[in-house]
Amino acid sequence: MKHAAILARVSTEDQVEGTSLETQVESCLAEAKRRGYIVLPSDIYREDGYSGALAIDKRPILHQLWEKYQNGEYDAIFVYRQDRLSRSLAVFAALRDEALKVRRCGTKGDGFIFVQGGFEDTPEGRLQSNILGSFAEYEREVIRIRTITGKKKVARQGKYAGGAQLFGYKWNRETQKWEIREDEAKIVRLIFNWYVYGDGKSGPMGMVRIAERLNQLGVPTPSQARGTRRGKDSTHWTDTTVRSILTHTAYVGTNYFWRGGGVAVTPEVVEKMKDAETDGWYEVEFPPIVDKLLWEKAQEKRAGSRGGFNRKRPKPLLAGRIRCGVCGAPYGDAYYNKGATLVFKCYGRTKLYHQDGSPRCTSPILYGEALTEEVKRRVIELLHRPEQLRQAIEEYVRTLERRKEELETLLLPVTEQLTKIQEKQRRLADAYIDGMLPPEEYNRRKMELQEQERAVKSRYEQYWPELDTLKKLEQSVEALKHAIAEEQFDALYQPHDSTVTEELAFAAVKDRTHLTVGFPQKTLTWEELLDRLQITLWVYQDRVEVRGIVPIEDIANLEYCWN
Template identity: 30%
Template sequence: MIKKAAIYARVSTDDQADKGYSLPSQLDSCRQYIEQLGYSIVAEFKEDNSGAVPVIDRPQGRRLAEMVKFREVDAVVVHQVDRLSRDIVDLLASVRNWLRAGVEVYALDVGKIESELDIVLVIKGWQGSDERKKIRERSMRGKRAKARTGRVIGSRAPYGYDHVRDENGKIVNFEPLEEEAKIVQLIYRWYVYGDESGQRLAAGRIAKRLSEMHISTPGETNPGYHRTRGKGMWHAYTVLSIIERETYAGIWRFGVRIGPTRNQRPKDEWIEVNVPALVDRETWELAQELKGQNKVFSRRNKKYNYLLSGLIRCVCGRAMSGEFFSDHQYYTCSWRNNHHIHLEERVCKARSVRADAIDADVWESILDLFGDLEKLEKQLRIAQQEELAALDPKLEELNAVQAMIAQTEVDAVEIGQALKRAAGLVAKSLEQNMNEVNQRYDALCRRLETLQTELNVTQLTDDTIQDLIEFAQDVFVGIENADFHTKRRNLEMLKVRVEVNNGIFKIDSLAGQISGEIRKLPKAIRYSDDSGGGGVTNSR
């Protein structure tokens, strides 16, 4: 029987630019290799992703891992070891799991891999891992050095600016774009000092004014941004991002975020670069003060609790937010708050839903689920197993890492004993092996700690299930009238998600699915769409 092979090809932008690792070239080489093996190709996986991302966290890598798991392939072929992964632990764990599943693994630069601890594989893996770290470190050192000389580093110019370049075409600073700079200044003037009538405008009002004026948005003037709205349609978030950006006051900062994690660096590590200011420092600081006050007042003005806040969605897929109008609380599709009525075509025409109706419907439906404790626990156990099944890839990696740590400890003992008896060239070689083992052991231990942390965040634990069962028992011995916080806590533990569609609600939860018709309540005061509401769905 002819064996079935799968090809995995991966590129990243740097790979293609620096080494010519194009997807077509990788695929052609792997096809020729498989033809020589006499195998048939049943799948080709092409990926544009960083080698620092674990295999199972890449879309195509996950599909390949699933084929291996269910033995839908007999062999996996990659162009080079680092195409599979540039992370040494991920590389070794993936290869180990695949080999133990009975799948052959080939890399064109090393041939058939017999063991995850094949010395050639380990060396190649460390080369890939070290290269990635060195490239990142060199790049960051160079960028920080340039920033300290007062130069702006790469990336897109903020709205209102263009890049200033030196004689070699390298970016050195920003220069104002007159028309866009006027819009930035107008935004600050409206926000801080008010419009022509002297009334200060909130970010949402500013966004609507700019949209009415058909001013091109930052996403339109700066190519590369993904847009989902029509031309000239501003969002309040865009306005706020301009208001809070200190670049417009003449200070651009480098090194605020840490790589792909986007975590913030300590402020003493930020590098400030002077750039042309579009607004004066006093105006910018007043804007920040007003923005902070608005945030505080917004919290204070939240007079009403919404049981399903963050848990309820419109049939169009957007979240529904709580609002108070016509003397009642409602959930309204967020389309209305994020778009300008009369300026944009209304994509979602769903009506608002009375909160006191849908809240009661959902809670009573959950209580009905609690009526059969045996069925409830069975549903929760099924959901728990599904949650654990989703963690299977990480559990497999955890087992692989633990096994490799144990093997590395054995290797360390053997090298240590051999080193006592060795001398000369042999001793030098053993020292190199010892360094490799130490590096591998440290990397494995770090990965073990990460995996254990990730696996401990499972939400549906035995304790959680027990809490829900105990609550269900309490409900039927006299505490049907649970307070808001008790209801909310249990809805969150059950991972309740509600969808509303034309007077019908559908609940999806760990304890099962329920659907029904939203109850009818006395007719509310009518309002027009011009006032901002989405219509009222609960009326007689």
């Protein structure tokens, strides 16, 4: 008897037609039996979710079946209907005709046998087959238009229209709203904090370095977290993946639907599309994962507006924080006297900004180092005022909690891996006790698992002491919150050249017999402290306004102007 295979295909849009995979298989099995062909369970090929418009190289199951047919493993291929083979007339005709020619194995086969709408290898039969193929192609286009119209309506409403969901979010079908997936959101916040501030042990990290660190720590990629495969290498973090997270506007509260496949939602692209007349780009509100200040800091660093990565000298502390109050242009940094003197000057003074002949800005040029020291002095004075001190301590508490959350996020993969290894060790011991393993095999496997355990722990051992310290501080943090509420706290800020030491002292009294006292300490970079206070400078002819989340007295220009 002849040997045959069965090909069954269904895509999402085909499900409404009632041609399920099992329905097709049952019909094909009956037809193969009627014609005297043998079909084994391993000879049934199911294509679930593949569009009939795709070429054979884009359909791995069909491609595998075709290779076996060409090698002579099958004498025929049974298909429920022509459009199950392909909805493209060109692809269908090519497969149909090639299947009847001499195969790679040197013999002819019976080709494709269709349960419905059978094919005869005659001029009339090919004409009829081509007509049916044309109808299938037309039907596919109608289905595509209907599907697009429906998805577009859903996208305009801000609802989930199918496909991959953005890392950090999930669609709640019951509430019909987008929600944050906290396990993934922790990784998103971690990436932003590393990019802007660093990991607490070093300065800000670049995208490549962040990707390398995430891979070293075994943090799941977005594809691994969702159990999907997207891109050539979805099992490793890359700088491209990190960049797509750092630039996506959804993480600060606004996403855009129906923007076209593969179009990134970056600030630059969003700004460009606002001015373009395009069908789509529907604005959708998402719950923010990172605060706006942190997101804007990441965009400033990425765009290089605060100095970039190509500086020959260290970036000045105030670089990117100064704007002109006269013309609105940003202030840039420069070095006079052969690089000996740092100054800040308005870009509006340069010819580049006035090629149209408009007058140049006359705002003053400022001594960089003297102005920087004055800003530092005023910030330290600010932090010793009671109300501003309260805000600083509250931020300190949030910093501790955020760092603990970051560490727990990093250590989650190793905890899961260690749990799996310990479970394997338990099952191995049970098998040995039950006499299922000889001593030599047991010892060999035991040593392998112990080596795996040491390798996993070694990747994270640098974080264990810090996490233990933070856990010990948890009780102090709660007491510190209570002390803030009762105003039983004090703080001291010690400025250094590049850092500031923040020393807190607090007391919390629960009752006469319970007293909690704490003296936590933290070292901040000056940049991190100014970011925390959102310090910016606006320069006018007679003064420099220092703006932030708390008011700071203006600085007179005369002392810091370059003559």
